[in-house]
Amino acid sequence: MTRRQFVLRRSLQAVFVICLSYTLVFFALFALPGNPIYNKLHNPLNPLPKSAVKPLEHYYHLDDSPLQQFLVSIGRLFRGDLGFSLVSGNKVTDLIGHAIPKTVALAGASLAIALVLALGIALLAVFSPWRAVRNVVKLLPGLFLSVPSFVLGFLVLQVFSFDLGWFSAIESEGAKSYVLPAITLGIAVTGPIAQVLITGLTKAAREPFVTVLRAKGVPPMTITARHILKNGSIPSITLLALTVADLLAGAVVVETVFNLPGLGLVTQQAVRDQDTPVVMAVVVLVSAIYTIINLLTDLLYPVIDPRISVIGQKRPRRRPLSARRAVGA
Amino acid sequence: MPTFSRRPLALGAAALLIGGSTIAAGCGGSSPSAAGTAKAATGAPQHGGNLIYLDAEIPISAQVQESGYWQDRAILQNVLDRLVYRNAQTHKIEPWIAQSWKISDGGKHYDFVIRKGVTYSDGQPLDAGSVKRNLEWQINGDKKNGVSPNPVFPRKATITADAATSTVSIDLPEPYAPLLGVLTTWSAGLVGDKTIGSSHDAQALFKNLVGSGPFTITTEDHAKKYVLSTRKDYKWAPESWKNQGASYVDSVTIIPVQEDAVRLGTLKSGQAQLLRYVQPSEEKALAAQGYDVVARSGVGLSNQWFIRQTAAPYLKDQRVRQALQIGIDRQQIVKDLYTPNWSAATSVLSPGTVGYKDESAKLAYDPDAAGKLLDEAGWTGRDGSGYRTKDGQRLDILTYIDVFDNTAPALYQAIQAQLKTIGVNLIVRQTDYSSYNAKAWGNPKVATLRTGWPDPDASIDLENQYGGAGTGALSYSGGDAFGLKNSDPKLNELLVKPLSAPTQEQEEQDLGAIQDYLIDKAYVIPIFNDSQVWVAGPKLHDFDLTDGGLPEYHNAWLSS
Numbered sequence: 001m002t003r004r005q006f007v008l009r010r011s012l013q014a015v016f017v018i019c020l021s022y023t024l025v026f027f028a029l030f031a032l033p034g035n036p037i038y039n040k041l042h043n044p045l046n047p048l049p050k051s052a053v054k055p056l057e058h059y060y061h062l063d064d065s066p067l068q069q070f071l072v073s074i075g076r077l078f079r080g081d082l083g084f085s086l087v088s089g090n091k092v093t094d095l096i097g098h099a100i101p102k103t104v105a106l107a108g109a110s111l112a113i114a115l116v117l118a119l120g121i122a123l124l125a126v127f128s129p130w131r132a133v134r135n136v137v138k139l140l141p142g143l144f145l146s147v148p149s150f151v152l153g154f155l156v157l158q159v160f161s162f163d164l165g166w167f168s169a170i171e172s173e174g175a176k177s178y179v180l181p182a183i184t185l186g187i188a189v190t191g192p193i194a195q196v197l198i199t200g201l202t203k204a205a206r207e208p209f210v211t212v213l214r215a216k217g218v219p220p221m222t223i224t225a226r227h228i229l230k231n232g233s234i235p236s237i238t239l240l241a242l243t244v245a246d247l248l249a250g251a252v253v254v255e256t257v258f259n260l261p262g263l264g265l266v267t268q269q270a271v272r273d274q275d276t277p278v279v280m281a282v283v284v285l286v287s288a289i290y291t292i293i294n295l296l297t298d299l300l301y302p303v304i305d306p307r308i309s310v311i312g313q314k315r316p317r318r319r320p321l322s323a324r325r326a327v328g329a
Numbered sequence: 330m331p332t333f334s335r336r337p338l339a340l341g342a343a344a345l346l347i348g349g350s351t352i353a354a355g356c357g358g359s360s361p362s363a364a365g366t367a368k369a370a371t372g373a374p375q376h377g378g379n380l381i382y383l384d385a386e387i388p389i390s391a392q393v394q395e396s397g398y399w400q401d402r403a404i405l406q407n408v409l410d411r412l413v414y415r416n417a418q419t420h421k422i423e424p425w426i427a428q429s430w431k432i433s434d435g436g437k438h439y440d441f442v443i444r445k446g447v448t449y450s451d452g453q454p455l456d457a458g459s460v461k462r463n464l465e466w467q468i469n470g471d472k473k474n475g476v477s478p479n480p481v482f483p484r485k486a487t488i489t490a491d492a493a494t495s496t497v498s499i500d501l502p503e504p505y506a507p508l509l510g511v512l513t514t515w516s517a518g519l520v521g522d523k524t525i526g527s528s529h530d531a532q533a534l535f536k537n538l539v540g541s542g543p544f545t546i547t548t549e550d551h552a553k554k555y556v557l558s559t560r561k562d563y564k565w566a567p568e569s570w571k572n573q574g575a576s577y578v579d580s581v582t583i584i585p586v587q588e589d590a591v592r593l594g595t596l597k598s599g600q601a602q603l604l605r606y607v608q609p610s611e612e613k614a615l616a617a618q619g620y621d622v623v624a625r626s627g628v629g630l631s632n633q634w635f636i637r638q639t640a641a642p643y644l645k646d647q648r649v650r651q652a653l654q655i656g657i658d659r660q661q662i663v664k665d666l667y668t669p670n671w672s673a674a675t676s677v678l679s680p681g682t683v684g685y686k687d688e689s690a691k692l693a694y695d696p697d698a699a700g701k702l703l704d705e706a707g708w709t710g711r712d713g714s715g716y717r718t719k720d721g722q723r724l725d726i727l728t729y730i731d732v733f734d735n736t737a738p739a740l741y742q743a744i745q746a747q748l749k750t751i752g753v754n755l756i757v758r759q760t761d762y763s764s765y766n767a768k769a770w771g772n773p774k775v776a777t778l779r780t781g782w783p784d785p786d787a788s789i790d791l792e793n794q795y796g797g798a799g800t801g802a803l804s805y806s807g808g809d810a811f812g813l814k815n816s817d818p819k820l821n822e823l824l825v826k827p828l829s830a831p832t833q834e835q836e837e838q839d840l841g842a843i844q845d846y847l848i849d850k851a852y853v854i855p856i857f858n859d860s861q862v863w864v865a866g867p868k869l870h871d872f873d874l875t876d877g878g879l880p881e882y883h884n885a886w887l888s889s
Contacts, residue, residue, distance in 0.1 A: 033767035088389045089533030090551070098551050154590055162598040169595045170383065170584045172553070259586050261387075261552035269387075274763050 003299075010298065014291035021287040022280065026073065029276055030066045036086045036274040037062060060086060060277075073280060083277035085270075092281045095266055103262035106185065106254070107247035109178045113186030114193055114243070118236070121190070122197035126205060127224060138198065145191035153184045153257035170259050181258040185251055189243050196236040204232030234305060241297040245290045374572070374871065378887035380581045381601040382880070383592045387552045387585040391535040393516055393524075394467065394479045402515045403605075404583065406879045407557060409518025409540035412441055412460065413509060414567035415785075417625075417876040420681060422509055425567045426455060426519060426541070427497075436504030436831040443495045447565050449521035450545040460497045461490035463519050475529035481511045481789050506830040507786040510683065514785040515879065518542075541565070543576045543883045557581040557882070570884060571871070577886035593864075596620075602866040602887065605880075609736065612668045612862060621865040624670035626858040627783025627878040628682040630790055631674035634854040639812030640727065640776035643719070648706040650851035653726070653777075654692060656699035656751040662743050663857055666736060670862055674855030677844045681876065682787050683833065684840025688848045692855060699751045708752065717752035725754045729769035731779040732762045740856070780810075783859055783877050787840055788827040795847070796824040811852050820846065 037057060057063040060083075061072050076083055082092035125137040160180055161169040167180055204210070205228050213223050252264030263282065270278035386400040396405055412427040424430075427441035447455040468486050470478035478484070483505040489498045499508070511517055521539035524532060531537050536549040543563045548556035559576040566573050584601070586592045592604045593611070607615060607622075616622045636653070638644045659673030672680075675689035703709075703717055703724070710718035717724040726748070730741045738759070745755040760768045769775050784790040795810050813820065823846055827839035847853045861878030868888050873881040 033764040033771075035767070038766050084530055089392060089395075089530050091530065095551065157591065158594060161600075162594040165598065169591060169598070169600055170381070170586060171600070172550075256587055257591060259553070259584065259591065265552065272762050 018287040025283045082281040099263045099266045109182035110185035114190045117190040118194040121194040126201045141191040141194040149188040185254045200232035204228045374886040380578045383586045383604040385606040390533040391538045392532040405515040407544045408542045412512045415513040437501045439499040441497045453521045455541045457490040464488045504831045506836040510786045555583040572884045576883045602869040609667045623863040625874045625878040626860045629784035630781035631855045632859045633781040634777040637812040648702040652699040652702040655695045658694040672858045679858045684837040686841040686844045716754040726776045727756045728777045730759045732765040792824045797821045
């Protein structure tokens with residue numbers, strides 16, 4: 001299979017996964033107790049009259065059977081029409097489009113922080129010449145994992161915004177607005193990445209090729225940077241891919257604490273309110289994010305380690321020893 | 330009402346934890362403000378500044394007929410003018426866009442003389458023709474654009490406008506006593522033709538709201554920020570407003586911050602000047618630290634539980650229901666869980682509401698009398714846990730903690746403990762926001778449900794909540810909140826009566842009769858009078874609340 005065939009095949013698989021997720025979530029929403037219009041009507045602050053129920057249901061096709069509603073939503077989806085929020089009446093494309101830039105910026109900054117931290121921790125934990133430093137640094141991933149992001153978020157807000165006044169807790173300050181939430185989120189995802197990286201580097205450092213390189217007199221820095229890091233980071237790349245998807249779709253706690261209404265907050269509110277059109281749009285988006293990132297990860301493996309073949313190329317057969325001898329190999 | 334928050338419990342707990350630490354860094358002490366009024370100005374009001382206000386919830390929709398959520402009301406209140414204004418102190422109705430009015434023909438004919446020189450924010454004149462289009466839009470809705478009729482308006486009316494005399498007339502087929510009160514509310518706000526003519530979805534956006542109020546919405550960054558900018562040419566405020574010109578502040582920035590601790594920390598660090606809702610436990614400490622805790626118990630229904638008689642056969646017994654009614658110590662609950670900004674319910678309606686009647690004598694806590702009533706009803710046995718039994722059946726009352734109020738879990742637990750002392754087993758269950766209606770309202774075995782929140786007109790609200798032919802939320806589940814199955818025609822008769830009262834005096838009498846009936850029959854268990862609580866920073870002065878507890882920024886000013 002060529003690389004192009006591989007990409008095509010995985011793209012088709014991605015479309016299948018997205019369709020399956022969409023279908024399953026759509027019908028799962030019907031299985032849940034409650035009804036978005038019913039919820040809206042029973043909210044004590046909602047002035048909607050009983051007489052408004054029918055037009056609303058008709059407008060959103062809620063009086064059709066689940067299958068009919070599904071077909072209507074699929075038809076709209078193919079036309080690029082994601083519908084309107086059942087709660088606010090806003091266009092779903094507007095809600096999602098509004099949230100995505102904040103989420104992407106936050107996820108990007110968090111990931112950069114997590115990568116720097118995880119790499120620093122892993123390198124120190126594996127290569128520090130002082131045993132005490134290695135032992136202490138190895139505790140950090142566990143510590144990061146055990147501190148809930150909302151606690152850390154409140155603490156950094158208290159110190160850097162409320163006490164020192166360096167950052168606004170509420171106002172948009174451009175890139176500065178993302179510093180505290182990115183640190184909070186970055187620390188939260190550093191733990192697992194650092195742990196996997198420590199294990200990978202430790203294992204790679206014990207490989208025979210490292211002994212050979214040392215014997216050849218290759219400088220330790222070069223061995224670490226060009227060989228151990230490259231070989232030892234493969235497992236953490238898989239984790240990193242999953243982390244990216246999580247950062248894009250699941251940063252609801254940090255978004256709430258730092259008043260950054262991104263995709264996580266939109267998702268949380270839509271699920272809470274059973275706002276079907278918004279939930280479905282998020283499902284499509286998140287499925288697409290996951291499958292695209294998985295595809296990119298698969299394509300990245302052979303770049304980092306040519307021994308890995310994800311596209312099923314046949315490896316050149318090793319010549320028989322006798323043949324190699326014959327040509328003086 | 331405390332707040333409409335559905336935050337994860339973990340977040341709430343952390344908020345409390347960290348919130349406590351923010352409170353510790355306080356400033357000088359002072360006493361809380363009088364109810365509903367911010368601290369008195371200490372000098373001449375200063376112009377300018379951006380008032381940053383932190384709300385507990387994200388605004389949902391600006392569509393006028395559907396704008397019932399608190400955070401939506403709070404915006405509309407400041408952007409849209411109304412024909413008439415209800416004075417929060419005197420509860421009297423005053424001229425606003427209508428400079429005068431006349432009611433005749435036994436309450437079936439209204440004439441409003443429209444003030445001249447008023448304009449919408451886009452320059453369109455607010456004249457008799459515009460008022461006519463607004464009233465027709467409210468009463469009839471707009472089918473083409475998917476806009477429903479406003480349920481608080483009369484269902485039928487003929488509107489005429491006379492440009493020469495600048496008069497708008499409303500002719501009703503039958504009297505509709507709540508009309509004048511309805512015209513004071515946020516949802517009767519007058520909007521320009523641009524808003525009326527747009528689609529339902531366009532109307533849902535705040536930036537598309539064209540009003541004639543003291544503020545216009547200039548920025549809408551969904552869920553992040555809403556900026557209300559002052560109209561410099563505003564000069565048609567109600568007579569009772571201290572400020573008759575443009576608002577003192579240049580703008581009001583509304584920022585939804587859902588976490589209690591973040592709201593509080595932001596206010597205390599001086600990054601904002603006003604917030605809505607703090608935990609009752611924090612109110613006293615904040616007041617002691619010099620913050621202005623501004624609260625108002627909104628008019629409308631008191632916070633109450635209603636009893637569904639179909640949930641268990643013994644709930645049809647009036648003595649059992651009465652025992653529940655007097656087996657709850659409301660004063661103790663308010664003392665233990667709330668603050669002086671809250672009060673125990675004394676009727677089905679809150680004090681200050683048109684037609685309120687004090688029923689506190691009938692609701693006085695009397696566990697001995699409650700016990701006697703239950704004895705008389707045959708609940709004389711006791712099980713191992715001390716709960717009453719009758720013919721081997723335990724006296725169980727199933728309820729669900731409502732999801733609209735952060736203080737609800739503690740409230741339900743307190744009532745559970747009090748009812749246990751008279752031998753009633755209150756079974757309290759909890760669920761999440763999205764399934765609350767299905768599990769609590771949809772479950773016929775649930776015996777009591779909580780309702781009753783501030784609302785501008787008690788006649789409409791009572792009929793909506795408890796009437797068989799109601800137009801509101803509860804009637805969606807069949808219009809039989811008490812599970813009476815048409816066995817009490819007198820109730821429906823009483824509930825519709827104030828709606829068509831020809832005079833306010835008659836409406837008040839009719840409302841009094843409803844309160845008597847609901848309490849005497851023990852259909853309803855009033856709990857407490859709901860309050861809206863605000864905290865203002867030291868630089869904010871003359872911040873007012875309406876009688877429904879909505880903010881009015883027009884008179885507010887910031888000191889330098």
